Amino acid sequence: EAQVTQNPRYLITVTGKKLTVTCSQNMNHEYMSWYRQDPGLGLRQIYYSMNVEVTDKGDVPEGYKVSRKEKRNFPLILESPSPNQTSLYFCASSSWTAYTGELFFGEGSRLTVL
């Protein structure tokens, strides 16, 4: 089954404790992206990757890091989480070279930073 898998789905952590949210897709997609969703603000892009070893900032990259060492994985790293990073996070992927334009989303990771 084609899917984007995020882990963990739910996480409560404390300020400053480094965490990683993993994202994996099994569709051989070149393009992967991270979004955060906050009430009243819609989805805002954090980082995206056009292919392995190619990453770029989205609209709200501050406080986040990413890496793309393998095509299927695109982890989101919060080196020193702060309460303003409490949010619902989504990973998404797309076949950019084929460019159907459709994004496939994971089920989301709800993060609370105390």
Added chain:
Amino acid sequence: SQQGEEDPQALSIQEGENATMNCSYKTSINNLQWYRQNSGRGLVHLILIRSNEREKHSGRLRVTLDTSKKSSSLLITASRAADTASYFCATDQTGANNLFFGTGTRLTVIP
């Protein structure tokens, strides 16, 4: 902001009625897409309309695009309770490498 804006923010209708949601955007686009999100879940792609298309249908969905007005509408006909969700437009903007999402319309279909 490069985000689109949906209108209305919330819509409540009776089952069987039609639901219309609108999206406005600010820049040139390659295509515009509509996504659906059930509460707290991942977004699901519904339909894509390219900048050279004016109307597109998929089942009970009808999407229109007016590039001169920089706006799009999503019509869901004969709504069902299962259509209750948030609906987002997303624009693939010329020269950009990502989609820009609006803030969504929350649709409630009352059985």
